[in-house]
Amino acid sequence: MQPLLYDNTLDTLFMVWWSTFYAVLFGIPAGVLLHLTDRGALLQNVVVNKVLGAIVNIGRSFPFLILIVVLIPFTRLVVGVSIGPTGAVVPLAIAAIPFFARLVEAALREVDHGLVEAAQAMGGGTWTIIFKVLLPQALPALVAAVTTTVITLIGYSAIAGAVGGGGLGNLAYTYGYQQYETSLMITTVVELIVLVTLVQLLGDLIVRRLAGRGTRPSSPVRVGLRRARTEEPAAVTEAA
Amino acid sequence: MPRAGGDPAVHSTVTEFPVITTTGLTKVYRSGDRDVTALDGVDLHVREGEVYGVIGQSGAGKSTLIRCLNLLERPTSGTVTVAGQELTSIAGRGKRAGAQLRAARSHIGMVFQHFNLLSSRTVQDNVELPLEILKVDRRERSRKALELLDLVGLADKATAYPAQLSGGQKQRVGIARALAGDPKVLLSDEATSALDPETTRSILTLLRDLNRQLGLTIVLITHEMDVVKTICDSAALMKNGRVVEQGTVAELLATPGSELARELFPVGGEPSADDRTVVDITFHGSAATRPVISELARTYNVDISILGAAMDTVGGKQIGRMRIELPGRFEENVVPIGFLREQGLQVDVAAVAAVADVADAAPAVPAPAAAPLQKEGAK
Known part of the structure; x- marks a missing residue:
C-alpha cells in the first residue's frame, strides 16, 4: 500500500508539474497578446484579440472530462500514448493554458498605465514594455496566478486519474472507491488537501515577499524564497 | 523664491x-x-x-x-x-x-x-x-x-x-x-x-x-x-x-488686462460704495520702490483706500500689484489716474460693476468705459 501511495503521488506531481510548465510557457505569451491587442492598448488589433479571446473561451468552457476524450487523437499524436500520466499531461496543459492566459491578462491589466507611458516616453519599444515593465511589475500577480493554476491542475489531475491518467485520483477511485478501501480513499483525499494547502501557502509567501519589495529590507526576500523552496520536498516526503 | x-x-x-x-x-x-x-x-x-x-x-x-x-x-x-x-x-x-x-x-x-x-x-x-x-x-x-x-x-x-x-x-x-x-x-x-x-x-x-x-x-x-x-x-x-x-x-x-498677470497677482477687494473708482496698479522695475501712493495723495489731496495688494519677486524682479479705490466716479479721477501712468506704472481701471469676484468673474476685456483709456503704462 505505501509504495502504491508513493508512486501515485509521484504521478500526480509529474502531471501537475508538466502541465503547469506548459500552461506558463504558452499562457504568458497568450495573456500578453490578449492584453496588448485589447482596445486602446499598445498593439490594438481587434481581429487578433477577438480570435484569441474566442479560442481561450472555447478552451475554458469545455468540461474537463469531455476535453480528455476529445483530445485523445491529438494526445496520441503528441506523446504517443493517450493514457497514463504522460497521456494526461496533454489535456491538462490544454485546459490550463487558456485558464492561465486569462489570469495573466488580468494581472497585466492591473499594471499602472503610467508606467507603460513612462517607458514609452524614454523611447522604449514594445519588447521593452513587455519585459521591463509589464511582466516584472505584474510578477506578484503572476505568481498568484500560477498558484491558482497549480491548485486547479491538482484537482483536474484527479479527474484525469479516474479515467486512466494515474496519480492520486486514480488511486482514490480504483482502490478507494471501487474496492471499498475507505481508509485509502481518505488518506488520498487528505494528501490532496495537504498538497493544495502547501501550494497555496507557498504561493502566498512568494507573493507577499515580491509585493513587499521596498517595504522591508531587500535581503529577506531571497532568504524567504530559499526557505520556502525547502518546504516543498519536505512536505512531499512527509506525505509519502 | x-x-x-x-x-x-x-x-x-x-x-x-x-x-x-x-x-x-x-x-x-x-x-x-x-x-x-x-x-x-x-x-x-x-x-x-x-x-x-x-x-x-x-x-x-x-x-x-x-x-x-x-x-x-x-x-x-x-x-x-x-x-x-x-x-x-x-x-x-x-x-x-x-x-x-x-x-x-x-x-x-x-x-x-x-x-x-x-x-x-x-x-x-x-x-x-x-x-x-x-x-x-x-x-x-x-x-x-x-x-x-x-x-x-x-x-x-x-x-x-x-x-x-x-x-x-x-x-x-x-x-x-x-x-x-x-x-x-x-x-x-x-x-x-x-x-x-x-x-x-x-x-x-x-x-x-x-x-x-x-x-x-x-x-x-x-x-x-x-x-x-x-x-x-x-x-x-x-x-x-x-x-x-x-x-x-x-x-x-506689462500687458494691460492680462489674465495671467491678474492671476499671478490676484488683488481682491470690492469698492465700498457705488460712486468709487477702482484702479489696479502694477508696479515693476524702479517704480516698485517709489512712494507713488503717498505722492498721489499729497499732490491731488485725495483719500486713497487700498483694497488689496500683492508683492512678490518674479524672475528676480520685484513686482507688485495693488488695487486702490479713489472717491468719485471715473470721470472725476482722470487726472490722478493720468498721474499714476506718468509715474511709469501700469494702471488698469477695474470694471466696478464686476468686481464681485475678480478671479472668476472679471471679464477678460475691461469695462467698455475704461477700454479706450487702457494703455501700456510702463515706458
Missing part, C-alpha cells in the same frame, strides 16, 4: 533659438458619437534654455498638450518640432512608435505627477532603465545612474526601493531618470502637484538649478500659479484647448 544671483539676465541660459515649436496643434478625441476637442490650434514657441510654464485649469488641455510634445498622444493635426526635428513627420501610423520616434523620445526627458517609478526595481535600476533602452553597457549605466542620483541629492538611496522613499524623493528619482538620456528638453507633467508645499519648493529649486547648470529647457504644466511665479521665464495660459496668452512673465505683467 529668490533666485541665486538676483539679476536673471546675468545667469539666464535663455537663447533665442526655438527648441520646441508647435504649429496649429489640434487633438480631437472621439468619445462615443461626439468629438471632444482637447487642443484647438495651439502654436507654442519655447526658446532654448528657458523654463516655460503652461497653466490652466483641469480640462483646459494642458496635459494633452505636453503629451503631444513627445507624441505620447498623437495630434490630430498640426506639427511638433523638438530640437530641430519635426516629430510629427517621423511618427508613423498607429500607436506604436517607430525606431526614429523612439530615438527622438530618448532625448526628451519626462517627469510625471505620480512619478511612475517601477516598484519592482531599486532606485538605481529605475534610473538605469532609460540607459538599458539606449543599450548602454552595464558599467556605464551604473556609473551614470549613480552620478545622476548624486546630482539630485539621492546618492545614498541607490539600493532602496521606491516604496521606501518619500514623495519628494520619488520625484527626484523621476527627475534623475528623465535626465539619463542627456535630454535637451525636460517635460514636466504636473511634477509637483502631488507634493506638499515645502517639497514642491525643493523640487522647483532642483529644476531651476538643472535649468541653469545644464542649460536644460523645461516645459512644465501646472495648475498652480505659484509654480509659474517661482521658476518660469515664460508662461502660457490655456483655456478650452487654446493658448489664450503667452509670453515672458515680464511681458505678460
Whole structure:
C-alpha cells in the first residue's frame, strides 16, 4: 500500500508539474497578446484579440472530462500514448493554458498605465514594455496566478486519474472507491488537501515577499524564497 | 523664491533659438458619437534654455498638450518640432512608435505627477532603465545612474526601493531618470502637484538649478500659479484647448488686462460704495520702490483706500500689484489716474460693476468705459 501511495503521488506531481510548465510557457505569451491587442492598448488589433479571446473561451468552457476524450487523437499524436500520466499531461496543459492566459491578462491589466507611458516616453519599444515593465511589475500577480493554476491542475489531475491518467485520483477511485478501501480513499483525499494547502501557502509567501519589495529590507526576500523552496520536498516526503 | 544671483539676465541660459515649436496643434478625441476637442490650434514657441510654464485649469488641455510634445498622444493635426526635428513627420501610423520616434523620445526627458517609478526595481535600476533602452553597457549605466542620483541629492538611496522613499524623493528619482538620456528638453507633467508645499519648493529649486547648470529647457504644466511665479521665464495660459496668452512673465505683467498677470497677482477687494473708482496698479522695475501712493495723495489731496495688494519677486524682479479705490466716479479721477501712468506704472481701471469676484468673474476685456483709456503704462 505505501509504495502504491508513493508512486501515485509521484504521478500526480509529474502531471501537475508538466502541465503547469506548459500552461506558463504558452499562457504568458497568450495573456500578453490578449492584453496588448485589447482596445486602446499598445498593439490594438481587434481581429487578433477577438480570435484569441474566442479560442481561450472555447478552451475554458469545455468540461474537463469531455476535453480528455476529445483530445485523445491529438494526445496520441503528441506523446504517443493517450493514457497514463504522460497521456494526461496533454489535456491538462490544454485546459490550463487558456485558464492561465486569462489570469495573466488580468494581472497585466492591473499594471499602472503610467508606467507603460513612462517607458514609452524614454523611447522604449514594445519588447521593452513587455519585459521591463509589464511582466516584472505584474510578477506578484503572476505568481498568484500560477498558484491558482497549480491548485486547479491538482484537482483536474484527479479527474484525469479516474479515467486512466494515474496519480492520486486514480488511486482514490480504483482502490478507494471501487474496492471499498475507505481508509485509502481518505488518506488520498487528505494528501490532496495537504498538497493544495502547501501550494497555496507557498504561493502566498512568494507573493507577499515580491509585493513587499521596498517595504522591508531587500535581503529577506531571497532568504524567504530559499526557505520556502525547502518546504516543498519536505512536505512531499512527509506525505509519502 | 529668490533666485541665486538676483539679476536673471546675468545667469539666464535663455537663447533665442526655438527648441520646441508647435504649429496649429489640434487633438480631437472621439468619445462615443461626439468629438471632444482637447487642443484647438495651439502654436507654442519655447526658446532654448528657458523654463516655460503652461497653466490652466483641469480640462483646459494642458496635459494633452505636453503629451503631444513627445507624441505620447498623437495630434490630430498640426506639427511638433523638438530640437530641430519635426516629430510629427517621423511618427508613423498607429500607436506604436517607430525606431526614429523612439530615438527622438530618448532625448526628451519626462517627469510625471505620480512619478511612475517601477516598484519592482531599486532606485538605481529605475534610473538605469532609460540607459538599458539606449543599450548602454552595464558599467556605464551604473556609473551614470549613480552620478545622476548624486546630482539630485539621492546618492545614498541607490539600493532602496521606491516604496521606501518619500514623495519628494520619488520625484527626484523621476527627475534623475528623465535626465539619463542627456535630454535637451525636460517635460514636466504636473511634477509637483502631488507634493506638499515645502517639497514642491525643493523640487522647483532642483529644476531651476538643472535649468541653469545644464542649460536644460523645461516645459512644465501646472495648475498652480505659484509654480509659474517661482521658476518660469515664460508662461502660457490655456483655456478650452487654446493658448489664450503667452509670453515672458515680464511681458505678460506689462500687458494691460492680462489674465495671467491678474492671476499671478490676484488683488481682491470690492469698492465700498457705488460712486468709487477702482484702479489696479502694477508696479515693476524702479517704480516698485517709489512712494507713488503717498505722492498721489499729497499732490491731488485725495483719500486713497487700498483694497488689496500683492508683492512678490518674479524672475528676480520685484513686482507688485495693488488695487486702490479713489472717491468719485471715473470721470472725476482722470487726472490722478493720468498721474499714476506718468509715474511709469501700469494702471488698469477695474470694471466696478464686476468686481464681485475678480478671479472668476472679471471679464477678460475691461469695462467698455475704461477700454479706450487702457494703455501700456510702463515706458
